[in-house]
Amino acid sequence: MKTNRDLSRLSESQLEDAALAWLKELGYAVAHGPHIAPGETAAERDSFGDTVLIGRLRDAVARLNTGIPAEAQEDAVRKVLRVATPSLVQTNRAFHRMLRDGVEVEYPRPDGSIAGDRVRLIDFDAPSENDWLAVNQFAVVEGQASRRPDIVLFVNGLPLAVIELKNAADEQTTVWSAYAQLQTYKADIPSLLGYNAMLVASDGVAARAGSITADQEWFKVWREIDAPPSPSPSIPLPKGEGGTATGMTYPPSTTGRGDGGEGQQAQQASARLELQTLLIGVFAKDRFLCLLLHFTAFEEDPDTGAVSKIIAGYHQFHAVNAAVEETLRASGMGVWGETHDPQDTEGRYWAGRMNDGAEGDRRAGVVWHTQGSGKSLSMLFYAGRIIRNPKMQNPTLVVLTDRNDLDDQLFGQFQRCHEILNQTPVQAEGRDHLRELLNCASGGVVFTTIQKFLPEKGERMPALSDRRNIVVIADEAHRSQYDLIDGLARHMRDALPGATFIGFTGTPIEKTDANTRAVFGDYISVYDIQRAVADKATVPIYYESRIAKLALNAAAVPKLDEEFEEITEGEELTRKEKLKTKWAALEALVGDPKRIALV
Template sequence: MEDWACDILRECGYTIVWGPDIAPGGKKPERASLSDVILEKRLRAAIDRLNDHLPQASHNEALLALIREDTPDHVDENRRLHDYLVNGVPVDVVREDGIQSGDRVRLLDFEDPENNNFLVVRQFVVEKDEANRRPDLVLFVNGMPLGVVELKSPSSENATLDSAWNQFQTYRSLIPSLFRFNEALMISDGTEARIGSLTADRDRFMPWRTVDGEELVAKNHEEMETVLRGVFTPRWFLNLIHDFVLFGEKNGSPIKILAGYHQFHACRKAVAQTVRASAPGGDRKVGVVWHTQGSGKSLLMTFYAGVIARHPEMENPTIIVLTDRNDLDDQLFATFSGAQALLRQTPEQADSREDLQKLLRRSSGGVIFT
């Protein structure tokens, strides 16, 4: 099954290598120690390639910020590094004229997926203290471990999705450094396959039923291949990382939220229609998105607003969220308020017509609830 998964990922554009080959003392070593989870040469090459307008000192500063752990809580650390993945690493730059200014070092090229390095490492051993664990597949982008896949043989009675999820909890406990950069976790038993975030409970590991958003794959039919192609194909994976990840809280603990396939593709289509309809000569008719109760409509609206607010062709739009119930307004507002990093602004509530008119007098921008 691991061979099959690797064949699929190779077709998606990944290079496949064996963990022992890149381990210390291997045929082509890329790690100084089994505790290293970053492939530093690949990461440095990407930083140099994507930031040739910045001095080498800034490249070095960014690399150190990525290697250094700022907090022992790996969810908080993951939030920090997710911001770096999306927005770049903040650095101080001293220009030739001696003036110091702030800039950001890019880690990923979201516009051109082929300008990134995609690698799958099979049997990637990670050591920490006395612990030694070996995930089945670790997916690296520009030398950073952004995806982990755990596979269980369908021929084994005890090899289930539950046991694969439990394996991830063991990894999180014993080798947390592997998950500092993580963006998606996948589990499969050959028949079923599920995708989830770093903090997702077992019931929040969800199916991914389409590769391209056009055709749905039937339940229990080619699920592993659908998840691998639908999530980890470079352009989809980069899109997911850039626009479809949120952080929040549940019962006082930090959580990470990934969009589901229906939210991901509905948002993509809604954004395309919005850009078309609002362009010069557009008909101003975007359309309607319909989802059933409990399908995560609030999150879909948040993802959509985040993409629209940052879309260059929308030129900093003002987004008004109209609700017909106060409790719904408060619920949606709370969801949006927790997504300020995605929206790049703080949502506001208009409590009256006068308040709404005041907020709308601004030239552009803003997310307003009423």
């Protein structure tokens, strides 16, 4: 009898049991919602309107904050329970601050003075010190609405994740039916969703995760657990009967039936892994807390005030963690782990240590994530992660572009999500302002274009700081301006001789491009277009060759000549001839509306 389960045949309750079994293997305690409901012997709530398991929260607060008086601890618990505002997303934002930074409290000292402190709700440094609980059929009553989410995950009594499951055997339901149910919860039981860190929807075949503000487009697959080299966009198939590539097992089969042909087996194996991969990849204790702390951002539109909650995708999560490890190596300010040997194959995804990186070489590497897959957000998450790393000792980050418009775009992204940085980024207005910003003793996120590192004519760029905890983050690192010998990168090395360089790019580095590698090093992470298309992070582009005839309206020529002469009046003859040649080129003709319509 086979032990692998074909999840597409499971009922909703069986799928729920399978998910709980995987969570139990991750170290979660499992409870049946009706058993801990109000009025039961093992009740953990006074009413169905309570969405926090208050006893567990109080126990965790006492355990994690032994140096803070009990009265202040209880004050922190009250603030958590009263965090609600009229806006669900603003409630969630306020709670996320408490989760990340602790709850602000005050209490009297023995001498009568007032002490300020922060009460920790979660131990991010030691995940196992927290209380992990998965509860199924967790009924919530709010107003006239009564809802029963399939699975709620609690950490220290706080309902941080909701998992909604649907029966894949029902042709009328899909993963988006589960997504729609989650949207209903937002409207009907916001008291539960105000504490939420992650939403998951699955129909047993597909599985998607997103934030409370994410629409369908931003509910994404979580395809990798530990970011191993992968030769194709497909999920690795199980290794042997009864197990998977991750070493996790499925609940025993009760059907006693085979899965059909080999092709069908492979398809079903891939399908049943999707939910399991998401649960392990996201909700393993250390990864989930890392996502909460370092990979969750709130973006506020400066014009409308609308707030969106952003959670990193799997490619961003693994790439940034690898980039931080490589930065510690390159800066000489930390230790690192084993190297990985990425496979140079199509549809690849990889993140890990470089083979040739040496300690203190100041070349952290290059993250190549194809255009449209969230490169700016990857840079943001990397910046926040580096800033919070104690080994970097309050670093200064220099975010570098080669054009003013790119500088403005990237600066805008960081500014809208500045909370994750614990500081407000600053845009250098000129060379003098840049030098002033970089002369600081520590800290700071500085945006600039590479041209501002140009010295005065005939002079060498003066050294602004020799600190090793300065990190230069370059956007589109493959460009020619980063030439170490003749280009502007040389002036940056003169100005910041101890800085570590890391590059982010949406296009691959040419194999012959020695300059980029000399400045930044080799790839840290690769997420190519085939993988991005498979994940629906980008859309495919198709090319169809056609011949479109070009023709010039002879009647328009005299008018064009007349207007050209008027515009170029006063220009030297040689200059006018150059302009004529430039604008008479084929490039000007191919944009003709009639030709575009034909194509």
